Amino acid sequence: MNAIAQSEVSRETYLGLGGVEYVLFYFLVAVTLAVFAYGVYRRFSRYTEGDDDPFARVDGLLSRTVNAAKIVITNEKQFNRDLYGGLMHSFILWGFLTLLIATSIIAVEQYGTELLLGLTFWEGDFYLTYQFIVDAMGLLFVVGIGMALYRRYWVQNHRLWGRHTSNEDDIFIWTLFGLGIGGFLLEGFRIYISGMPSHEVVSFVGYGLAMAFDAVGLPTTGAVLEGGALNPDYAAVDQLGFNAETLHWLTWWSHSLLALFFIAWIPHAGKPFHMLSSFANVVTRDEKAGRRLPNVPSDLDATNAESIDDFTWKEILDQDACTKCGRCSSVCPAKASNRPLDPRDVILDLRKYREELEAGGEEKPIIADGGTSVINTETMESCMACMACMDACPVEIEHLQSFTRLNRQMTDQGDVAPSMQDVFQNVMQNGNTFGDSPRNRGDWSEGLEFDVPDAREETVDYLWYVGDFPSYDERNKQVARSLATILKEADVSFGILFDDEKYDGNDIRRVGEELLYVELAGHHVETWEDCEFDKIVCTDPHSYNTFKNEYPEVNFDEFADDPMMPFEYDEQWNEDGEIEVYHWTQAVEELVREGKLELSGTELDYTVTYHDPCHLGRYNDEYEAPRELIRATGCELDEMPRNRDNSFCCGGGGGGLWMDFEEEPKPSEERIREALEDTDNGPGVEKFVVACPMCMTMYEDGRKTGGYEDEIEIVDVAELIVEAIGAEEEANLEVAAD
Known part of the structure; x- marks a missing residue:
């Protein structure tokens, strides 16, 4: 060299x-x-x-x-x-x-x-x-x-x-x-x-x-x-x-x-x-993204997504931060069920349209029926608001914030599915999604061997928000009676609001009906102000999320003088978190831990699997309380491969429970298949355990449509506990499989 x-x-x-x-x-x-x-x-x-x-x-x-x-x-x-x-x-x-x-x-x-x-x-x-x-x-x-x-x-x-x-x-x-x-x-x-x-x-x-x-x-x-x-x-x-x-x-x-x-x-x-x-997107992320949504101004001239300029700077940054990695797509239950939604495509469609406008392209509707809009209404109707896309995104894109903006625009335009229009009408007229009379809201308690107290008339430790499905749906009434029996056995004071309880508003808000949500929130906080209680306990994780994370965000003063709003409350409710809000599994797990409810752990010997509800798990990071209660009953818990923050949605969130989709397989059917085929015990799993009334409804349906009626039983954690403490007769329970 x-x-x-x-x-x-x-x-x-x-x-x-x-x-x-x-x-x-x-x-x-x-x-x-x-x-x-x-x-x-x-x-x-x-x-x-x-x-x-x-x-x-x-x-x-x-x-x-x-x-x-x-x-x-x-x-x-x-x-x-x-x-x-x-x-x-x-x-x-x-x-x-x-x-x-x-x-x-x-x-x-x-x-x-x-x-x-x-x-x-x-x-x-x-x-x-x-x-x-x-x-x-x-x-x-x-x-x-x-x-x-x-x-x-x-x-x-x-x-x-x-x-x-x-x-x-x-x-x-x-x-x-x-x-x-x-x-x-x-x-x-x-x-x-x-x-x-x-x-x-x-x-x-x-x-x-x-x-x-x-x-x-x-x-x-x-x-x-x-x-x-x-x-x-x-x-x-x-x-x-x-x-x-x-x-x-x-x-x-x-x-x-x-x-x-x-x-x-x-x-x-x-x-x-x-x-x-x-x-930059990670720096500016909202730690509560998804679990709380942006409020709308009382100004009726405000628009949601009429043009790309309605999107906030953070939502535009979300669009630019997308790397097309597809992690959100791979975990989306809507996409897995062949619904016309791909979370990545929605974000990138908005970005592409914005860039086309900046290059001199023609304006078109952001969301509408038909092929001339940026996003099709059917695409957004497919979203289950399960937050799996946000949890999987490595760059902290807040899909649900943009999706809700699109849903609100759909609602403003009257482009909501007829089945959802019926739900809105039921809530406006009767205060519940079933369209049933408010006077019947407490009928689920009939047949119990004790009277359920009225929280409007006496001081209680737990103000129990029962929710729509446990109040009106026959299968979920059994869960409500089980929980009432558990609280009675633990000798704690609790009460409900009977006909003053209305729908919590969580899911219709995610579908886009924001002003009706504000009406419901105002009614509830005004009602709670007249009650004496220490904690709010919710049957439904959806109620738990909206009471804990969203009601405190509403500026009621902005709407209090509106003659269309049925409340005069003009303060910020629970802004400092002085009122504790619990999902019932958290409250009961605390009672078990304190020795107020005896569960020796040897009563039941079922092999079970547990489904993490989106609003309890991904939304609020509560994974252990339900599991602790299941183990305390003596059941053997066999985890599904997709569990905790990787749980697969039942398909009921974001209005999915009220919509009809031609999908194959249904999310609920896929989840039950997973329980029977992909868990360690497989067909040996006897009970599919839930902790959410919407999940109960979706999985009972999936058990029938998927042909699993003879293979597995859908039960709530509360029903296991009642059976473990031998209080089925007191709760006046029917056989869950019926």
């Missing part, structure tokens, strides 16, 4: 680069940074044109940024249910950030400490450590990209492909791959033409490539002198020859131009821009 070995423990940054090329490179750098800065400015200026977001998004910005950095650096969301994807993204992210920091270190050393202060630190031990870390993390980066290419093109993971898949996705991944491979090739050529100095062995990937070049006898010209300078006798025309110096020169410019292209491209395309927008 003719090259002269490099003696310093350092290296020449611009090895083999002539003066004109040096100037040209920095001209291109300046242009690239200008294009990048303009693109970022244009992107973020668009957010300022979005509507104001109702929730605080930048309060405690330092704390938000630190927490977001932790989420992003650890890749905790990417590891959720996908070890391969988590490792892949971690390798890419950590490698990319290391290479970015490494480049920044060179810039600081050359144009900061060395140029201004005459000091250099990029040598000796620091240089050796630097080179080792860069090679190690760069290798991880290439491995991560390789894993991504394997999953996308070889395995062809189904969730990575959809109608929004485009050349942009290919350019993004192959550009990163080119940068990673090009960097190592450049390093290998540099080490080889520098005489393979012994200290460069720390650059183990590059050194290994240099050894390979040496093994194949790659020719050199001796063009590089000691110290890294270009030999003046080396004519430019000689660079056209096939030798290491030529390959180094070509690789240097190819790598540099590809890097400059990528930087300039970042803010001008959706896929690469996620590197900035997704972090």
Whole structure:
């Protein structure tokens, strides 16, 4: 080899680069940074044109940024249910950030400490450590990209492909791959033409490539002198020859131009821009997203989604943060049931329409029946508001906020399904979704061996909100009687509101009927103000969520003077959380723990599985209370593969219980199949346990339509407890299977 070995423990940054090329490179750098800065400015200026977001998004910005950095650096969301994807993204992210920091270190050393202060630190031990870390993390980066290419093109993971898949996705991944491979090739050529100095062995990937070049006898010209300078006798025309110096020169410019292209491209395309927008999205996330929805103003002229300008800046940021990864699509029960909803497509459809408008495209309805709108009404009717999409999203997109905006627009336009219109009418006229008389609301308690107290007439510890289905649905009345018996056995004071109780409003709000929800909320808080109680206990997780997270958010003063509103309450209810709101399993588990309800744990010997209700689990992170109660009855709990935050929705949320879909299979049928086929005990599972009246209704239906009537029984946790304490007769229960 003719090259002269490099003696310093350092290296020449611009090895083999002539003066004109040096100037040209920095001209291109300046242009690239200008294009990048303009693109970022244009992107973020668009957010300022979005509507104001109702929730605080930048309060405690330092704390938000630190927490977001932790989420992003650890890749905790990417590891959720996908070890391969988590490792892949971690390798890419950590490698990319290391290479970015490494480049920044060179810039600081050359144009900061060395140029201004005459000091250099990029040598000796620091240089050796630097080179080792860069090679190690760069290798991880290439491995991560390789894993991504394997999953996308070889395995062809189904969730990575959809109608929004485009050349942009290919350019993004192959550009990163080119940068990673090009960097190592450049390093290998540099080490080889520098005489393979012994200290460069720390650059183990590059050194290994240099050894390979040496093994194949790659020719050199001796063009590089000691110290890294270009030999003046080396004519430019000689660079056209096939030798290491030529390959180094070509690789240097190819790598540099590809890097400059990528930087300039970042803010001008959706896929690469996620590197900035997704972090901003995590910083500005709402910790209660989904479990609480934005309130609507009392101004009747306010619009929801008549145009793209109605969307808030955070909802626009959500659109830009989407990476098309399809995690939301893969967990969506509506999509799994072949309903016309793909959460990813809704977000990306809105983004595409916005970009078309910005490019001079024609306006069209955001949501309507037919093919001329951005989103079809049937698409949004399919949403079950289960929040699985939000839980799975690695960049904290708040799908449900945008979906609710679309649903509210549908309601304003009168585009709601006739079955939902009937539900709205029932609630307006009778205060319940069944359309039954309010006077019959307490009839479920008839037949109990004790009287259920009236919370309007006496002081109680627990104000029990029974809910629509336990009050009017025959199957769920058994659950209500079971819970009443449990509370009686525990010797706690409780009472109900009888005909002053109305529907809680949770699901009609998610369907888009916001003003009716406000009416119901105002009625309840005004009624509660006249009662004496310590805690509110709910049978239904949907009621639990809306009382705990949403009623305290309503500004009742804004509506109190409205003659259409049936309340005069003008305060913020429970703003400081002084009134505790419980799901009944939490309250009863507490009673068991305190010894007020005896469950020895040896009474029942059923093998059961448990379904986590969305509004109790994903919405409010309560997974253990129902399980503790099931175990306390002596049952053997056999978990389904999809449990806790990965639970599969029953199909009843978001108005799904009141709509008719031609779907195959129904979510409830799929879930029962999972219980009987995918659990450890399989067909040995005797009872499918629920803790939600809507789940009870959906699974009783799924048991019949799916042909599982003889294979499994649907029971509520409360019914197990009543059986365990031997109080079935007191509760006047029928056989649950009937």
